[in-house]
Amino acid sequence: MLRQPRSVxxxxxxxxxxxxxxxLVDPILKPIADELGATASEVSLLFTSYMAVMGLAMLVTGAVSSRLGAKTTMLIGLAIIIVGAGMAGSQDSVTGIIAWRAVWGLGNALFVATALAAIVKSAKGSVGQAIILYEAALGVGIAIGPLVGGLLGHISWRGPFYGVSVLMAIALIATFFLVPATPKAERATSVLEPLKALRHRGLLITGLTALLYNFGFFTLLAFTPFPLDLGAFQIGLIFFGWGALLAITSVFVAPRLQARFGTLRPITWARGAFAVILALMAIFTDSKPALAVGVILAGACLGINNTLITETVMKAAPVERGVASAAYSFVRFAGGAVAPWLAGYLGEHVSVHLPFWVGAAAVTAAAVLITLGRRTLAHVDTETEQPHSVAEATELTAADA
Known part of the structure; x- marks a missing residue:
């Protein structure tokens, strides 16, 4: 995978x-709350604003990239992230951080909506190998984010925000000089195309299952640091284990399960296992070791689900892959953005155990829904994969985030 052009x-x-x-923000959620006098539900809005804006922006990223070209769109996205992350670290109120975190989400949407397209166009080897390279980058990023957040957050909660801003500046310079100019798409994409694509039942089912699944995912991500009640570095290490297992299973385990059992069954199994883990975390919420083990083991379930659900989205409806991805990401992120806030609110005002129970129930519902829709999605395992056009290679693994 390293024998690639410098642009890739x-x-x-x-x-x-x-x-x-x-x-990245997982290890510093509690320090932010403690220093700025915020509640868990207020701090969890850092995820809500980020994901809501990212989901809504997915409706327009295809239209933007098809008109400006992939390189220009990536550079704009990177520049917005630099500003959003840097300004978030400069705030003295949770409201200010939430607002700039939303700006960060817009930049992230613009970048990830075109990154895979550029990799597919420039990488050596097959499209499948290019996607694996991108999955690997995604997995590494998710894995080391909490670790970097823990290291810098141990110094100050502002550190992770400034760190991302600096690293993104390096990434922008590298992209500007090493990535060749990319032409505009032959056909400009309409903003309404992702919404129209949701008329296809298979794509709608896939999006709704991901929305439900998000309630478990964000309970794990946004709420668990509070009952863990550990330092930034310790939480960073726990979520590093989560991210590492996610990366390993998404790249190495998921393709093997798919080859042996098909696409839909391993998705159902992964979600079922994740629901069980959340239920056990609900029972043993007062045990920090139990929560830590649950977080790490959940990474395996998430890695399998993320990779295979991406494959499902690619084939769920007879529309361009970029349009399908935008529609799916819109439903998943915009609709599921309430999940982080809900977990924090339930944990504060009802019971610290309840967010995990709600997450387990939602993930179980996601597994049941995709099982009920197996006839609609049966073609996922029988359809012959066609070569991707550059225009169709719009980011799909944004959905994995």
């Missing part, structure tokens, strides 16, 4: 940094 490696590096942002 530059985009892969930028992708690692972009996806670091997902778990």
């Amino acid at each position: 490696l530059a985009i892969a590096f930028a992708s690692v940094i972009a996806f670091m942002g997902i778990g």
